[in-house]
Structure formats: C-alpha cells, structure tokens
Amino acid sequence: xxxxxxxxxxxxxxxxxxxxxxxxxxxxxxxxxxxxxxxxxxxxxxxxxxxxxxxxxxxxxxxxxxxxxxxxxxxxxxxxxxxxxxxxxxxxxxxxxxxxxxxxxxxxxxxxxxxxxxxxxxxxxxxxxxxxxxxxxxxxxxxxxxxxxxxxxxxxxxxxxxxxxxxxxxxxxxxxxxxxxxxxxxxxxxxxxxxxxxxxxxxxxxxxxxxxxxxxxxxxxxxxxxxxxxxxxxxxxxxxxxxxxxxxxxxxxxxxxxxxxxxxxxxxxxxxxxxxxxx
Ligand code: DGL
Numbered sequence: 001x002x003x004x005x006x007x008x009x010x011x012x013x014x015x016x017x018x019x020x021x022x023x024x025x026x027x028x029x030x031x032x033x034x035x036x037x038x039x040x041x042x043x044x045x046x047x048x049x050x051x052x053x054x055x056x057x058x059x060x061x062x063x064x065x066x067x068x069x070x071x072x073x074x075x076x077x078x079x080x081x082x083x084x085x086x087x088x089x090x091x092x093x094x095x096x097x098x099x100x101x102x103x104x105x106x107x108x109x110x111x112x113x114x115x116x117x118x119x120x121x122x123x124x125x126x127x128x129x130x131x132x133x134x135x136x137x138x139x140x141x142x143x144x145x146x147x148x149x150x151x152x153x154x155x156x157x158x159x160x161x162x163x164x165x166x167x168x169x170x171x172x173x174x175x176x177x178x179x180x181x182x183x184x185x186x187x188x189x190x191x192x193x194x195x196x197x198x199x200x201x202x203x204x205x206x207x208x209x210x211x212x213x214x215x216x217x218x219x220x221x222x223x224x225x226x227x228x229x230x231x232x233x234x235x236x237x238x239x240x241x242x243x244x245x246x247x248x249x250x251x252x253x254x255x256x257x258x259x260x261x262x263x264x265x266x267x268x269x270x271x272x273x274x275x276x277x278x279x
Contacts, residue, residue, distance in 0.1 A: 039242025
C-alpha cells in the first residue's frame with residue numbers, strides 16, 4: 001500500500017480530540033484515521049507534565065505500530081507535556097500539536113482583553129509561556145482553568161446544570177474585566193460552545209482552534225507528499241483505554257456518528273490490544 005493511504009493518528013486523553021477529528025474529516029474525508037482516547041487516565045489536566053509525557057509516548061508508539069503517516073496530538077495538555085519530546089524522539093514522524101490560539105485572539109480583540117480557558121498542566125507548560133511571550137503584546141490575557149468540566153464533557157453532559165455553573169463561575173469574572181474574545185485552550189471545550197455563547201452572548205468571539213489545526217494537518221501532509229488524493233472515503237478506527245460502550249455512546253452524542261470502538265490496555269507503560277495476564 002502506498003504511504004499516502006496510511007492513516008493519520010490522533011490522540012487525546014478522551015473525547016476532546018473528537019473536536020479536531022471532526023474538523024479533519026470535514027476537509028479531508030478521504031483520509032483514514034486511527035483515534036486513541038486514553039480514558040483510563042482522563043483528565044490529564046490535573047496530572048504532572050511528566051506523567052502525561054509518559055502516556056503520550058505510549059500512545060505514540062502504539063500509533064506508529066498502526067503505521068500512521070502523521071500524528072495529531074489533539075490535546076493541549078499532551079502537547080504542552082510532550083510535543084517537543086516526541087518530535088526529538090521520532091524526528092522522521094510529522095507531528096501536529098495544539099497550542100492555545102492566543103495569536104488570532106490578540107489580532108481580533110477590540111477591547112484588548114482576552115480570556116484563555118485551559119487545563120492546569122497546559123498553563124504550567126513552557127509552550128503556553130512561549131505563546132504569551134510571542135503574541136500577547138499590548139493585550140491583557142486572563143487565564144482560567146475549568147475544574148470538573150472535562151469529566152462532564154466525557155460523560156456527554158453538555159447541557160447539565162453543573163456544566164453551566166462551572167462555565168459561569170469562570171466567565172462572569174472575565175466578562176467583568178472586559179474580555180471580548182475567548183480562546184478555547186482545551187480540545188474538550190468546543191463541545192460546550194453553545195453553553196458558553198448562551199452565557200457570554202453573541203457579541204463575544206469564541207475561538208475554536210480545530211479548523212485551523214485541520215488546515216495545518218493538510219498543509220503538512222501536502223508538504224511531506226503524504227496527502228491522499230484518491231477520493232475514496234477514509235475509515236476512522238476508534239480505540240479507548242476506557243469503557244467501550246460508554247465511549248461509543250458519547251461519540252454518538254457529541255459528533256452524531258454511530259461507531260464501533262475497540263479496547264486498548266496499558267501494560268508496563270505500553271498500549272496493547274490484548275491484555276496479557278500472568279508472566
Ligand atoms: N483535551 C485535553 C486538552 O486539550 C485534555 C483535558 C484533560 O484531560 O484534562 O487539554
């Protein structure tokens with residue numbers, strides 16, 4: 001098989017990366033994808049960068065065994081923890097990662113105040129510090145975590161009262177301080193855009209980075225001569241280290257696709273499709 005027909009690998013701690021997958025399938029329906037959700041360890045946000053780095057390595061090794069041609073780290077937290085490390089470990093593998101979209105936010109803001117929502121680990125990483133250093137000139141950037149939000153999204157509880165309360169607690173103080181633009185610095189958060197909009201109103205811009213990341217994936221594939229030109233529909237294979245039926249149900253509720261998912265197991269820092277019991 002020609003390398004162009006190999007799949008793209010995408011991973012996240014859970015269902016957040018589906019927001020990126022959706023954008024990729026939108027513009028490149030002919031590409032096949034292997035999606036890995038590490039739901040055994042979700043949420044990544046409160047964990048140490050070192051720990052998330054280890055998970056990211058295990059998932060990358062698994063994806064490379066599936067002969068993926070490019071890997072999308074569809075998780076801001078994993079990108080903060082491991083993107084540089086993975087690139088140095090696998091210099092011949094094209095990686096596309098996530099970084100909070102502070103650049104477009106600072107270009108678009110009129111009030112000069114933007115809000116960034118992301119996980120603790122993302123805010124701690126060097127990547128976020130460098131994004132601020134590069135782009136946040138003359139603009140006030142307010143940042144906030146949303147504790148508990150990822151867990152609710154993992155359960156598909158988008159319109160739950162608890163989801164709304166977490167977002168209100170974070171967004172009302174930001175609004176008071178004059179934000180006119182919100183950056184979604186966690187791939188789970190685009191799924192709650194309707195709730196965010198109902199809180200902040202239509203006048204506030206909400207930046208979902210997924211479409212820009214999908215375009216970047218296409219650019220990198222073209223640049224590497226790996227873009228699949230054959231228009232036949234690609235296949236998406238879903239794996240989770242968590243509970244299969246729950247995962248399939250949430251995929252259906254978040255992106256409206258009925259799919260079959262496959263289990264993965266962690267064993268000594270590696271991912272396997274079958275659990276080995278005993279020595
Ligand atoms: N979706 C992830 C991110 O973009 C991870 C969220 C989490 O697991 O805490 O940061």
